Amino acid sequence: MENRFKTQFVDSKRGDFAHGPVVTISRECGCTALNIANIMVEKLSAKTGNQWTCLTKEILEHSARELNLTPSKIEYVFNSKEKSTWDEIFAALSSKYYQSDRKIRKTIADVVRGFAKKGNCIIIGRGGVVLSQDIQRSFHIKLQAPLDWRTEQLQKIYQLSEEEIHKYSSEIDKKRELLLNFFNKGPVPDTFFDVIFNSKNLSEETIAEASIHLMEMKGVLGKQIVMG
Known part of the structure; x- marks a missing residue:
């Protein structure tokens, strides 16, 4: 995978439609x-004859390698945490591998952009919907569902009370929103997404099939079309 997706970073200028195809999936907790x-x-691999790949933790790992750091050293950025001024000073003085929040975020954005422009990949979270908006051969999915249903799903994984699950879910959703807003330099509207699915009412297979059908209709998998 390292060889296949070796990233040549590019400037994210508007109007560059020559890369992709890429799918991004954003979701509520x-x-x-x-x-x-x-x-x-x-x-998609069977349909297109090209090998597609799902990317999530790989973006964190690739970004860390670019910065010569371990993934744990930059994971806080994905959690939308900020270093204090004193944290920045202490880190700069105590480690020759110190990197600023700004450089880390720029590297993450470049890595996501690099994968997206290489194409044939599905990016889960990581700001992908914002960072690949200008790629015409892109398709953006958002998954949402009622809170009570999402709570039931989370309680299958975590042995927490309903109140604790609600707090956890709210915190995760807020962190994801903050990261998107940072990359977008403002709130991300629903119009950034091509489709929004209710995960409560639709099976995973149905969502996958419907998404691929819509990708074909939009022209993501074939000849590029200009959406009017």
Whole structure:
């Protein structure tokens, strides 16, 4: 994978439509994206004759390698945490591998952009919907569901009370929103997404199949079309 997706970073200038195809999946906490992405990878690989890949933790690992750091050293950025001024000073003085928040975020953005422009990949979270908006051969999915249903899904994984699950879910959703807003330099509207699915009412297989059908209708998998 390292060789296949070796990233040549590019400037994210508007109007560059020559790369992709890429799919991004954003989701509310409790809506599972990985199974949908894996189903789509298998179906898209068979349909297009090109090997597709699902990317999530790989972006963190690749970004860390670019910065000569371990993934744990930059993971806080994905959690939308900021270093204090004193943290910055202490880190700069105590480590020759110190990197600023700004450089880390820029590297993450470049890595996501690099994968997106290489194409044939599905990016889960990581700001992908914002960072690949100007790629015409892109398709952006959002998964959402009622809070009570998402709570039930999370309680299958975590042995927490309903109140604790609500708090956890709210915190995760807020962190994801903050990261998107940072990359977008403002709130991300629903119009950034091509489709929004209710995970409560639709199976993972149905969402995957419907997404691929819509990708074909939009022209993501074939000849590029200009959407009027």
